[in-house]
Each structure stands twice: as C-alpha cells, then as structure tokens.
Amino acid sequence: MALKCADICNPCRPWELSKQWSEKVTEEFFHQGEIEKKHKLDVSPLCDNQTNTIANIQIGFMTYVVEPLFVEWARFSDTRLSQTMLGYLGLNKAGWRGMLQEQASSGDDTDPALEETDSEVLPQGSKTL
Secondary structure (H helix, E strand, O other): OHHHHHHOOHHHOOHHHHHHHHHHHHHHHHHHHHHHHHOOOOOOOOOOOOOOOHHHHHHHHHHHHHHHHHHHHHHHOOOHHHHHHHHHHHHHHHHHHHHHHHHHHOOOOOOHHHHOOOOOOOOOOOOOO
16 A cells, blocks of 8 residues: 555645646657557547646546545554645645636636536544644
8 A cells, every 4th residue: 555655646746746746647648649649549538638728637646546545554654744645645646737717717618527516535533744
C-alpha cells in the first residue's frame, strides 16, 4: 500500500509542484492522443484534448483513485505526514475545481465535475494540519 501511495502521490504535494507535474503528464496523454488520431486509431481515454481538460482529468484522478487510497492509508498510519498529504490533496482538488469554475464563467460549457460535492478529505476524527 505504501508503494502505491508513493507512486500516485503527486496530488498530495504543494500546489505549484503538483500542478507542474499534472500538466506534464497530461501533455503526454494528449500527445499520445494526437498520434492515435494521426494513425486513425481510437483515441485512448484521457488522451483526447478535444474532450478532456487537465482539470477534469486531475479531479477524476483525485476523487476516484488518490483520495480513497490516501484516506485508507491515513486510517492505517495516522501520522502528521499522512494528514499533511491529505490536506494538500484537498487544497489541490479545490484549485482544479477553481480552474473549472473560471473556464465556465468565461463562457465554456459547465463541467459536470463542478456539481459534484466534495467528499470529506480528512477521515473522521483525524487531526487537522
């Protein structure tokens, strides 16, 4: 479990570092999608820059992969580090949601992820940062 947490911990880092790596990974996804289009292949999920945004990809990754794992990790190892990482996860998720809201207010279609309610980032009874 610790190894998996280490593998996917980018959303649990400070915003600027996490955002930079998220942009790089998504750039790779979109590049792969362009190659697939060029070769007339079906575009892999998350790789189509016409239907995905960095913010949407990151919010989904955080909500369905990172957050459930790190909540369980914090339950197993309720340390200051675990709580700090969950804190950054919550802040970063809010940052990506803010970017989606800015896109929506600038005339882009509202993304369904904006209407999703945030789940509790810190496990019940956990210490705050």
